[in-house]
Amino acid sequence: MDWLVTVMEMGVKIITLPNYFVFIFIGLFIGVVFGAIPGISGLMAIILLVPFTYPLDIIQAMLLLTSTYCGGVFGGSISSILLNTPGAPESVCTTFDGYPMTRKGLAAKALGTAIECSAIGGFLSAVVMTVACAPLASVALSFDSPEYFALVFMGLCVVTSISGKSLVNGVIALFIGLFLASVGVSPIQGVPRYDLGFPQLRAGIDFIIVMIGVFALGEIFVRFETLSREESKKIEGKVGTNLLTIKEFLALKWTILRSFVTGTFIGFLPGAGATIASFVSYGMARNLSDDPGKFGTGVLEGVAAPETANNAATGGAMIPLLTLGIPGGGATAVMISAFMIKGLQPGPLVFMTNPELIGSIFVGMIIANLLIIIFGFIAVRAFTQFLKVPYAILASGITLFCFLGAFAKRNVMYDVWVMLIFGIIGYFMKKYEYPVAPLVLGMVLGPLAEDKFLSSLISYQNDFTIFFTRPISGTMIMVAFCFLMYPLVMMVWKKRRSANNT
Amino acid sequence: MREKHPRKGGKIDGDFFFCLALIIAACFLLSISSTTIKVDENSLGPFFWPKVILVGMLICGAMKLFFHLRKRKSISEDNHVNVPTNYKALIFAVVLTFGYFLGIVLVGYPIASLIFVIALSYLGGIRSIKLLASVSVGLTLITSILFVGVMYISLPRGVWIFYDITNWFFSLIKF
Incomplete structure (x- = not known):
């Protein structure tokens, strides 16, 4: 507890300095704008912001990225409510009741609910993150190589099994990511692999370059393919915000609390994240409601549940990143790169070596989530102006930033060409429904998985059973297999049920 | 706008070629997965990990192709739905x-x-x-x-x- 107080004091001291505090504002603004505009999510904002973190110190960089993350998750609700078009995948559920409220002339109330619930969910999960990180980090310190490998294996299996419609597509994407991560010099023996005679490939393939290509450039290509078929949408009526009354808030208190707990827990699971959190919370709110039939017609619970949960997932997702150095999703994977650029490896050791950084992240996320209220109320009207910008102009701007992001890493055009190739690969992946998250996590966690796998075998005389016989790693491997088997079991069960019905 | 085109034999789409390219790439990469540099004989070697991944990729790619061909057969009698793309x-x-x-x-x-x-x-x-x-x-x-x-x-x-x-x-x- 004393450690936590000291760390928080350090964090408060740093955050109150204007040259640090300003990055929370900038991050929130960019996150909300990017989150609000359909087709460019908060995740894309985080990816495109990475080159801007090069001249910053690690605390400024993390404040910028975490605030963008929080703002991006909230921002998606604006276009969901006003346009019936989710700005980000995590805001899909908000459209179910948010847009019907707009049609009823209750847009201001829906936006007010989204702002309040996002802030509450995000704030509470940031508090949970603050309290839970230190004990988990101390547990993580006792992990040996087999446990780390099992943990990474579990994370990869979870993200693969739940990230797409097809398990095979998810596994293929994961294998592509893992293979790309193995290009370069092998971690234990230092032997060059798959350089194909290109000296540049010996340094490996940078996952940030791949992410910029697959997420940002690939998305632009996909959108251009369908651009002519898209209809421009107009915001109906005057836009404003209207707070929940005390009576309304009290009526929603259990929905908000339940969604916060669900969101934080699901956010903590590797690969699950804000999108699944919002769907699960919406489903729970509907199933536990006295009148489930009213959901979808424009009720406050239908906005409160997903908005609380998706923002609560942000704090949950930061826990495995900070305590174990393992990202649970795309946004936290990008944050790992910010650590690496500064020569830091996120994980339990950072709690001892950089307590001021940990404190700043804790305090920064708490403040960022509180600032969502101010930002939301003041700026919803301004943000709606960004929704009117034609996609072609946004795409031009994003391509410029894609180039700059890829080029600025090492000042070489080679990275830009690699990014273009992955942009085309990303287009095909999106078109044929290969989930991108397993590819990215495969690239981020591949080197760690290989290193821990081989060092475990070296330490335990090539005994493969070590991963199954140690209690923690054995349990994690079991859980991983359960997650991998889950889609197959469900498929067989559904087939049998439909066969029985016919 | 969705148009319906009755087709015989289903459709070999980009996904089919994507899988085929994946299998060819995996085979090629497996064939170059060796080193002339001497490494410790007791350890698994620098190519063990990528080889496991490539074999996995090969199996998944083959499975996907198999499913694709089977699906192609099954939709051959149905009307194929074609979404126009720009x-x-x-x-x-x-x-x-x-x-x-x-x-x-x-x-x-x-x-x-x-x-x-x-x-x-x-x-x-x-x-x-x-x-x-x-x-x-x-x-x-x-x-x-x-x-x-x-x-x-x-x-x-x-x-x-x-x-x-x-x-x-x-x-x-x-x-």
Whole structure:
């Protein structure tokens, strides 16, 4: 507890300095704008912001990225409510009741609910993150190589099994990511692999370059393919915000609390994240409601549940990143790169070596989530102006930033060409429904998985059973297999049920 | 608009070729998965991990192809639903992006960006000359100021006369 107080004091001291505090504002603004505009999510904002973190110190960089993350998750609700078009995948559920409220002339109330619930969910999960990180980090310190490998294996299996419609597509994407991560010099023996005679490939393939290509450039290509078929949408009526009354808030208190707990827990699971959190919370709110039939017609619970949960997932997702150095999703994977650029490896050791950084992240996320209220109320009207910008102009701007992001890493055009190739690969992946998250996590966690796998075998005389016989790693491997088997079991069960019905 | 085309034998789509390319790539990479550098005989070797991944990729790719062919057979009797796609805009967008990156090397970042923003926005349906001009100038100026003026990143300056033009432009915006 004393450690936590000291760390928080350090964090408060740093955050109150204007040259640090300003990055929370900038991050929130960019996150909300990017989150609000359909087709460019908060995740894309985080990816495109990475080159801007090069001249910053690690605390400024993390404040910028975490605030963008929080703002991006909230921002998606604006276009969901006003346009019936989710700005980000995590805001899909908000459209179910948010847009019907707009049609009823209750847009201001829906936006007010989204702002309040996002802030509450995000704030509470940031508090949970603050309290839970230190004990988990101390547990993580006792992990040996087999446990780390099992943990990474579990994370990869979870993200693969739940990230797409097809398990095979998810596994293929994961294998592509893992293979790309193995290009370069092998971690234990230092032997060059798959350089194909290109000296540049010996340094490996940078996952940030791949992410910029697959997420940002690939998305632009996909959108251009369908651009002519898209209809421009107009915001109906005057836009404003209207707070929940005390009576309304009290009526929603259990929905908000339940969604916060669900969101934080699901956010903590590797690969699950804000999108699944919002769907699960919406489903729970509907199933536990006295009148489930009213959901979808424009009720406050239908906005409160997903908005609380998706923002609560942000704090949950930061826990495995900070305590174990393992990202649970795309946004936290990008944050790992910010650590690496500064020569830091996120994980339990950072709690001892950089307590001021940990404190700043804790305090920064708490403040960022509180600032969502101010930002939301003041700026919803301004943000709606960004929704009117034609996609072609946004795409031009994003391509410029894609180039700059890829080029600025090492000042070489080679990275830009690699990014273009992955942009085309990303287009095909999106078109044929290969989930991108397993590819990215495969690239981020591949080197760690290989290193821990081989060092475990070296330490335990090539005994493969070590991963199954140690209690923690054995349990994690079991859980991983359960997650991998889950889609197959469900498929067989559904087939049998439909066969029985016919 | 969705059109229905009755087809015989289903459709071999891009996904089929994607899987085929994956299998060929995995086979090729497996064939070069060895090293002449001597490594410790007791350890698994530097190619063990990627080989496991490549074998996994091969199996999954083969499974996907198998499912694809089976599905193809099953839909051969049904009416195939075809979703029209604007490939022209897509190909133009890819070619423009390729040309932009090539142009950056030849004419430098500012000039290439000015032209690219106008071209891509036009392709995306923007026809207002004022808007095209203001957006391209605005975006090029903002990104140049941010990256060259504030972050001191040396962006490509092009060759021949373009090098001097870009140099002059960057000297104006450097703080």
